[in-house]
Amino acid sequence: MSILLLTSLACFSAPQLSQLNLNLPQPAEATPLPPQPLNTAAPLQIADLAAQQDLLVSIYERVSPGVVAIQTLTNEGSGLGSGFVYDKEGHIITNYHVVEGAKELEVDFPSGIKVRGEVIGTDLDSDLAVIKVNLPPEDLTPVPLGDSEQTFVGQTVVAIGNPFGLSGTMTTGIISAKGRTLSSLRQTPEGGVYSAGDILQTDASINPGNSGGPLLNLNGEVIGVNRAIRTTGTTITGDPINSGVGFAVSINIVRRVVPSLINQGGYDYPYIGLTAREELSLLEQESLGLSTNDGKYIAGAYVIEVVSGGPADQAGLRGGSLRQITDTGLPAGGDLIIGVDGRPVRVFGELLSYVMTNKSPGETISVTILRDGQEKEVVITLDKRP
Missing domain, CATH: 2.40.10.10 (Trypsin-like serine proteases)
Structure with a gap:
């Protein structure tokens, strides 16, 4: 019924005025208005939209030849994902979960070329994989990497x-x-x-x-x-x-x-050896007693647990005690990490991102912690993830 209604509305056309024979009142003599400045906003907006459109079209034309479809066959059935050309040697970057368990792996290019691929390296920590295809350089369009x-x-x-x-x-x-x-x-x-x-x-x-x-x-x-x-939802399929x-x-x-x-074929990530709460509410900080001596509450990554014998443990970092569970359900007594190498740490993700993108196993970091109301510097020598 709604389709019929929309169709009828779309087809509606008003009768021509010449067929209505209306007695319209004549307009009164109008007082001439002074010249008005041209409204240039609309033409400028159209020009901006056109420029943005041209930019997006250009990006697609340059990049899409290097974006591939990846089809896999596993014991559980078939799968589909995406990837992109990394270099002229035929390396394709994708997610590990796209190729996980693949018995057969097909890489389809926008040019129409279809070729089998081989997984040569995987990284389960960041969900990355590299596929190798055997194609001549002229059939490969690497996609440039940014920062x-x-x-x-x-x-x-x-x-x-x-x-x-x-x-x-x-x-x-x-x-x-x-x-x-x-x-x-x-x-x-x-x-x-x-x-x-x-x-x-x-x-x-x-x-x-x-x-x-x-x-x-x-x-x-x-x-x-x-x-x-x-x-939080799924389709009917x-x-x-x-x-x-x-x-x-x-x-x-x-x-x-x-x-x-x-x-x-793999990569070793730097390892700190701790479990931290991503972010604390004020109520949780009050319950844990995480304030400075002057009564301020500072955002940071709360150390819930330190792995025994790990880098953080060897450096003297302290996790919460299971014998001191607060009314918020968190173990009390842990350190609050508020900085790393002079950078502020407001959530655990900031600490982890810095370490993963700037450090390697064997290198050190200096973390600033809040313990018993006092700030303290602790140097941690990073290991590789076990």
């Missing part, structure tokens, strides 16, 4: 990928936040999971099939590898519904990891 450190919240971004198998789909949005954390795909020896840091959050539309594709700035440079979305909250692995993580995946 995720030079990105800003509110910055316009573009995603290109294959959502629901719709190859070469382009969507736009902004960077919604930086320095997020996600769970790693690798377990710790204690049975938990590691954290993946330096994650970009975006509202660009990302759906199943986008995984592994590039998140681009307006220079057409990759600033992230689309990895996941946060959603069970696919997650985009909620405007998507996540991408920062390209600065990729810059550190991918060369090692190509040359060695």
